Amino acid sequence: MKFYPQREDLRQDPTRGGPWFNVDVKVGGRLIFSSCGNNDKPFNRFVISKEGLFPIIQNIISYDAEISRNQNLVSDIAQTINNEKSKVFEGYIITHFWLGSHNDNTAVSLVNLLSVADITGRSGGWIEAMLMRIVSRQGNGAMAPDTRNFVISHLVEVGAGDSENSRYAIHLLALFAGAGKVDLKSYVDEEKRQRLVTNYQKFDTKILSPREKSEFERQLMIN
């Protein structure tokens, strides 16, 4: 018997139609779930009955304990996303970054992710938002020049590449250009410029403001 959202569930978590959504309840069936909140008002964030996902979830729990001790593990993330057939890991890691502190290390991890991982559109949007936030920081929290160079040069590589992720990189570069955060001429040679232009021509420019569009095109000498 499968259970679908109930009024009470929706109150618990309005973002996804209740934590008991799609749970198969049967005698002998196993569940994996979270119990959150204080004793007065505990609640489930998720309840999963699909046993095929249990090993992935257990791996992620171990991974999360390790990643908080060893940040170098972050470099494995992109490969893990590509190796995992399920999208659980991708959803986990993007949220992990979103909930964490958005600093230079995060920016490096996120561009590495764009460089290697086959990510979904939803993750692309989150990565764009986080990178834009980090790059826009000013004063004491401003990005270090070395990190900025690393981030921009990697975005240029991805934007000029053949992967589906090139659209996120181009979008970010156009946002940075429009905000006066980058001068692309110092990051591209003629070959990269041409490949960026080719990918940009396939890109939906309607999502750019007139300023972002004109500045990006000016820097890449389009038209």
Add this chain to the structure above:
Amino acid sequence: MKKIVIGIGFFVLAFTANNLALFSQIRQLAESDNSNYEYEMGKQLSHSLSPDCSILTGTIENFDGQKSFLQMQSLCSEKKSEQGLSVEILPAA
């Protein structure tokens, strides 16, 4: 007669092609739904890996309808182990 056979042949061909396309679309939608569900579970898991949450496993020992289901929801929230559902803490490593 020959024209009728050819006509039926074309009809069967078109019908099959149409159904194949439809099945392919249904399969793509199902795969997309599954991937959205898994992505969402990953997000909720990430939120749950915080000090105010525990990740637990449970086995359903009894289930007799909606009453048990509501009882089970309550048990899964309160981290108890009672008749109808056993609950244990999942090792974190």
